[in-house]
Amino acid sequence: MADIPIKSPARQPDIHSIKPVDVFHPSWWIGGALVLGLAVLFIRLLVTNENLQWSVVWQYLFSPEILAGLGRTLMLTFLSMIQGLIIGTVIAVMRLSRNPVFQATSWAWIWFFRGVPPLVQLVFWYNLGLLIPEMSISIPFGPTLWSASTNSLITPLSAALLGLAFTESAYAAEMIRAGIQAINLGQTEAAATLGMTQAQTLRRIVLPQALRIIVPPIGNDTISMLKFTSLVSVLALPDLLYSAQMIYSRTYQTIPLLIVATIWYLVLSTILTLAEHYIEHRLKDGPPLELQLILKSLFKSKFWGLRRGKAMP
């Protein structure tokens, strides 16, 4: 220790009065420059490639046919989400029940509808008439009250709703179950000692708390559902994608019309993301939202946060 020369303090500035220089990361700058270069190339492609035919894109972006398709896509998304969540809640409660029949049924439901691709289901439901030609409601061993042929009941729309809602119900059930199980047992005990019934406890105490946990994944699922609805084009249901396909099958302007569909899907998913952030924030009883904050949080990533040396929130 004694050989280390003691530097004269006069040659060094005061450590408390100057800021240290940050560590320089060459890879940070080189990587950034590479990616920026690629981005510039991509933007040039968008601007200069004439096959994109931007004028055709603008021409069809607000055409009645496309807007009608957009409306159907939105309707399908929300109807199948609502149905999926209702069925999913029932399945989740059955899964948590002590009744072994309920447990097994809900397990099998989730196993089946999470395991079969939605596209297979859509085609299957559409062809249900081949399996069960006629549906009827009757008193067992008694007279028939109502009956109809399955083909008249299963339209492209009802087949699409069945397939999408059932798939969603399996995922929703697992999210809701996890949300309910995350609630401390003490909450139900406290409610029980106050004389609340099981239904009152579920409705007033458990579900409102579980909702906060399951809103973010439900928001995610809604955005996924928006994209899954494009599968219904196989049933010739004129949603956003199928409307675009019908136009380009007449005009052969394939790329511009796919761009039209892409733009609308991006617009819708952005709106849904904003809505999800808003609802999530409201459930947290936080301060009023500022648009800037939401926009910032949309593009917030751990990568950048850590690079800048900030502590994660």
Add this chain to the structure above:
Amino acid sequence: MMPLLNVERLSKDFGTHQVLKSIDLTVAAGDVTCIVGPSGSGKSTLLRCLNYLEVPTSGAVYLEGEPVGLRFKGDKLYRMSFNELSLQRQKMGMVFQGFHLFPHKTALENIIEAPMIVKRKSRAQATEEAYALLDKVGLADRADYYPRQLSGGQQQRVAIARSLAMQPTLMLFDEPTSALDPELVGEVLAVMRQLAEEGMTMVVVTHEMSFARDVADHLVFMDGGIIVEAGHPKDVLSNPQHSRTRSFLARVL
């Protein structure tokens, strides 16, 4: 006079482990009963059997002469459904070690919830009564705070007010101060003392020996799932008859 609460040969097993071994206990109306004992002695399980949060393996609990959780029909004995049981549980308020306030509701909303939902009182009436209770526990100015904005002692006082809002005939306390920082214990014990002075019947599982000595009418010492010794706190604390009581008191006093 019929005791308010009567426990007869109550036993509870968890698998092969026998936690309570044929407990007998009576609580007269207006009395404060403190249950003390080492951890694992079964005192919390006993308290939780009183309102059937735990279902006893055998034996019975009578509240005002009626068996809790069980019902005679003719000469057959039936278990009560959860919803039938909830009518009896309303009469037994319970305060937990971990408070268990509803985190998505303010202090006021926590208190008016059960009176509105269970007793179907109007919001105006429930709110008026809730403010009186908040005043009683010294938290009238915290009505609109969420539980996470309150200290442990304040949360526990709101929890006591929440139980009182159902106008119970009996209050059960399960180690109400064990989760609190030492400097917050006093404010909760003060509320409990005040309740005792007003004549509330209370069964308190606690480690606070000074509270037991000053407030209890009846002190119960439990160890190994049985009541080893019971009596007036002055007698039990100053002149314990059993060696197990003596060694426990030597450790905690």
